[in-house]
Amino acid sequence: MDDIQVGLVGYGPSGQFFHGPLVHATPGLRLAAVVTRNPERAAEVEHKYGAAAVPDAESLFPRCDLVVVASPNRTHVPLATEALASGLPVVVDKPLAATAEEATRLVALAKERNLLLTVFQNRRWDGDFLTLRALLEEGGLGRVARFESRFERWRPQPKGGWRESGGAQEVGGLLYDLGSHLVDQALQLFGPVRTVYAESDARREGVGSDDDTFVALTHDGGVRSHLWMSAVTGQLGPRFRVLGSTGAYVKYGLDVQEDRLRAGATPDQPGFGDEPEDRWGLIGTDDAARPLPTAPGDYLAFYRGVESALRDGGPPPVDPADVVEALKVIEAARLSSLQGMLTHLD
Incomplete structure (x- = not known):
């Protein structure tokens, strides 16, 4: 089966040291594009993963089947909302949101669109x-x-x-x-x-x-x-x-x-x-x-779970309802x- 094309929003420490390597090492996933305006980071993702470096999320969405949001915390909710509204499943780095109310709205949107929403609780x-x-x-x-x-x-x-x-x-x-x-x-x-x-x-x-x-x-x-x-x-x-x-x-x-x-x-x-x-x-x-x-x-179990959920329709590796309770x-x-x-x- 074709690899699931993954788009990563953000290539700071979280994207560089966690999401990039873990996605790349997960069978069935391919890191296809990364949002970064930093020239050195852009060169790294192109050389290390063969991924395209793009300037913003709008340029990323058409290139991927799954969006990973690893940008600054204040952007998690708007970017995840935009991705879900565009018909794309989403992985969001922790914290999912600033409030349980915001997180609940994201969970409801994902359910309404019948899309995967999960949170990178790697610990x-x-x-x-x-x-x-x-x-x-x-x-x-x-x-x-x-x-x-x-x-x-x-x-x-x-x-x-x-x-x-x-x-x-x-x-x-x-x-x-x-x-x-x-x-x-x-x-x-x-x-x-x-x-x-x-x-x-x-x-x-x-x-x-x-x-x-x-x-x-x-x-x-x-x-x-x-x-x-x-x-x-x-x-x-x-x-x-x-x-x-x-x-x-x-x-x-x-x-x-x-x-x-x-x-x-x-x-x-x-x-x-x-x-x-x-x-x-x-x-x-x-x-x-x-x-x-x-x-x-x-x-790696987290992204193996993401890949399995997208392929087979099973549960996400982290239920976002759990994250609402934590918030x-x-x-x-x-x-x-x-x-x-x-x-x-x-």
Whole structure:
């Protein structure tokens, strides 16, 4: 069968290090065109992928069967709306939208047009998350009481750009960036949330959006999720610390796939998602802990799911309805941090 022609809107870090390589490595997909006005990036996509570099989305749509939106966050909704209205299925990088209301309208439009809409929540295929999910499904920690999850960095000097310097109109800051992953993972593991409490600050001079945020969730089932996202953490905490009635799982360090993509590794090469043993997490208690092998990470699973959904009409790899629920939590967290109080979800 002919390859599905993919058009990528945006070739910043997300397009360059994630979507471009992953689309290129997925059987049945072909990166056909990329929106970029940067001459160096245009030359790269033409040389590396044989893709056409075009100046805008209007030039892209006629060249593709699928649109991937990886442009600045404030453009996600208008570009996805335009693509769906043009009869094209869409992958949108996270966050899908600034509000659950905007996201709900996109979901309704896709349903009305009978088109695929999905969101690039690639951290569902981190090796440590896959490991933890399997562990919980088999009851390996007994009854879970608290889930701690962190994306922390030490970047005392801002890098600049819209993610840090822009205000709410840019949909920037860590709550929308890293928080989109942390909240999504918590909901995937422990289900709906009934209360949200958050503390959110801009710690560094010249930063216009949050760079140090803590979110506490109480799930309907009683589990409490504590989520940290920060650019000002001089000593990093564990990526996961999960406390159960029969023991705990503690895991340090981030999934290996992003670093390997940024280093130029191809995601379909053998061992791409494998983590070395010295980075495995520990399961058990202080007096009886053992290493737990980390499952291979598999970001390619997302685009394999996209290809399968388009070919066979099956479900998308990420249901956008899940993302709507996560955005409700993020909005509640913003409100909580502004008001300094607990917020309740209906």
